[in-house]
Amino acid sequence: MFEVVIGLEVHVQLNTKTKLFxxxxxSFNHKQNTNTCPTCxxxxxxxxxxxxxxxxxxxxxxxxxxxxVNKTSYFDRKSxxxxxxPTAYQxxxxxxxxxxxxxxxxxxxxxxxxxxRVGFAHIEADAxxxxxxxxxxxxxxxRAGTPLLEIVTQPDMRSAEEAILYLKKLHSIIRYLDxxxxxxxEGSFRVDVNVSIRPKGDEKLYTRVEVKNINSFKFIEKAIxxxxxxxxxxxxxxxxxxxxxxETRLYDQEKNETRSMRGxxxxxxxxxxxxxxxxxxxxxxxxxxKYSQIPELPDxxxxxxxxxxxxxxxxxxxxxxxxxxxxxxxxxxxxxxSGKNATTWLTVELNARMKxxxxxxxxxxxxxxxxxxxxxxxxxxxxxxxxxxxxxxxMENEDMSVDETIxxxxxxxxxxxxxxxxxxxxxxxxNAEKVEQLKAGKDKLFGFFVGQVMKAxxxxxxxxxxNEILKVKLG
Ligand code: ADP
Ligand code: MG
Ligand code: ZN
Numbered sequence: 180m181f182e183v184v185i186g187l188e189v190h191v192q193l194n195t196k197t198k199l200f201x202x203x204x205x206s207f208n209h210k211q212n213t214n215t216c217p218t219c220x221x222x223x224x225x226x227x228x229x230x231x232x233x234x235x236x237x238x239x240x241x242x243x244x245x246x247x248v249n250k251t252s253y254f255d256r257k258s259x260x261x262x263x264x265p266t267a268y269q270x271x272x273x274x275x276x277x278x279x280x281x282x283x284x285x286x287x288x289x290x291x292x293x294x295x296r297v298g299f300a301h302i303e304a305d306a307x308x309x310x311x312x313x314x315x316x317x318x319x320x321x322r323a324g325t326p327l328l329e330i331v332t333q334p335d336m337r338s339a340e341e342a343i344l345y346l347k348k349l350h351s352i353i354r355y356l357d358x359x360x361x362x363x364x365e366g367s368f369r370v371d372v373n374v375s376i377r378p379k380g381d382e383k384l385y386t387r388v389e390v391k392n393i394n395s396f397k398f399i400e401k402a403i404x405x406x407x408x409x410x411x412x413x414x415x416x417x418x419x420x421x422x423x424x425x426e427t428r429l430y431d432q433e434k435n436e437t438r439s440m441r442g443x444x445x446x447x448x449x450x451x452x453x454x455x456x457x458x459x460x461x462x463x464x465x466x467x468x469k470y471s472q473i474p475e476l477p478d479x480x481x482x483x484x485x486x487x488x489x490x491x492x493x494x495x496x497x498x499x500x501x502x503x504x505x506x507x508x509x510x511x512x513x514x515x516x517s518g519k520n521a522t523t524w525l526t527v528e529l530n531a532r533m534k535x536x537x538x539x540x541x542x543x544x545x546x547x548x549x550x551x552x553x554x555x556x557x558x559x560x561x562x563x564x565x566x567x568x569x570x571x572x573x574m575e576n577e578d579m580s581v582d583e584t585i586x587x588x589x590x591x592x593x594x595x596x597x598x599x600x601x602x603x604x605x606x607x608x609x610n611a612e613k614v615e616q617l618k619a620g621k622d623k624l625f626g627f628f629v630g631q632v633m634k635a636x637x638x639x640x641x642x643x644x645x646n647e648i649l650k651v652k653l654g
Pocket of ligand 3: 215218219220588
């Protein structure tokens with residue numbers, strides 16, 4: 180049997196205001212080739228100057244993964260020619276990266292954990308974009324020179340599942356630190372997957388294939404699965420050495436297969452050498468001190484939610500996997516409600532009502548509002564059923580408050596025992612025959628009375644109170 184070996188390289192686009200080596204803006208929705216200058220266009224004589232914000236973000240990530248942050252690191256030139264790279268080389272960090280030897284813990288569904296080693300992470304400049312239109316190709320250099328952190332693991336993962344758990348955890352950490360948007364569709368979190376197989380028990384690493392730029396977790400999982408199948412079939416058919424070579428392959432989502440893109444370059448092909456136009460990158464003690472104070476990370480938050488708000492591990496994990504959801508939840512809890520109710524109303528009720536472009540960051544029912552709705556259920560102002568109507572209404576009417584809506588829709592629950600008792604008496608008086616039958620043992624009729632009272636109160640009576648009163652009156 181085979182063991183799967185996976186190592187991951189992730190390019191994270193950093194959300195700095197300006198590019199890595201010039202003061203051009205990093206936003207991309209601008210007109211093509213407008214965020215450019217002599218430096219990122221590589222005009223002769225223009226010199227790069229390092230953007231310090233990039234080092235600050237590197238300190239944050241390094242701290243988050245318990246890595247060594249090199250206070251002094253260096254830049255190198257990686258030579259290659261693509262039309263979208265005006266320099267014909269990429270400035271990167273080959274010999275001394277800014278981050279080394281980190282760890283990231285992944286959690287399996289059964290509660291067990293595994294540590295994935297992050298070998299290093301380095302700073303590098305992104306290329307521009309080629310745009311193909313019919314038989315013409317154009318180049319947009321707005322993205323050229325945007326800062327990236329490339330985060331590279333050791334070949335520690337043994338299944339597609341482990342790879343996805345690692346990627347989701349890393350993704351979540353980037354979002355918690357707010358050092359990048361990490362939007363896979365838009366290319367600000369780009370994943371290269373290195374895959375090989377080996378006979379179980381073998382320690383040696385076999386030939387790996389690199390599958391590049393797959394833009395969703397689901398397709399990464401599929402790409403790994405088909406690539407593992409291709410390699411193991413080649414092995415079983417005795418053609419492994421002929422068919423599996425170190426190369427870059429492309430994943431085709433439609434056909435669900437990988438295809439050869441190009442032979443994998445060796446380091447020697449890139450002719451790395453120290454970048455002569457840049458000084459060393461220095462992280463001062465002050466900078467390190469300041470930026471290693473990072474916010475609470477997903478694992479710590481999950482554990483705290485379990486302890487402080489009495490959530491179960493699973494729900495706490497779901498809520499803290501997204502920083503936006505975690506913050507939303509915490510704000511809801513500010514209304515002094517139970518963690519369990521807050522979880523249901525966030526992950527079930529609100530979640531089901533967010534459609535299309537509506538998401539947790541722009542929902543018309545913000546955290547405070549949803550929290551106060553839950554509060555109104557807990558203090559018995561409305562029933563859970565009525566609260567769903569209130570929520571429906573609020574999703575369409577952003578300017579209304581919870582209490583205004585309860586009044587407007589007349590959903591206030593009657594908890595006044597006297598009032599409910601009066602309704603019960605009326606119903607009992609009007610159904611004398613059924614009362615007799617019930618007393619004679621037709622227990623099912625109890626539900627009939629509850630229903631009639633609820634109906635007479637137009638659903639506003641507290642069902643709990645109705646039950647209690649009827650039990651006493653009907654014996
Ligand atoms: P390169 O610099 O050519 O991209 P690296 O040695 O830096 O190569 O490795 C790139 C990635 O490939 C790393 O994540 C590493 O863990 C992974 N890797 C290396 N060898 C293997 C292998 N045999 N199987 C799977 N992954 C591997
Ligand atoms: Mg690489
Ligand atoms: Zn520029």
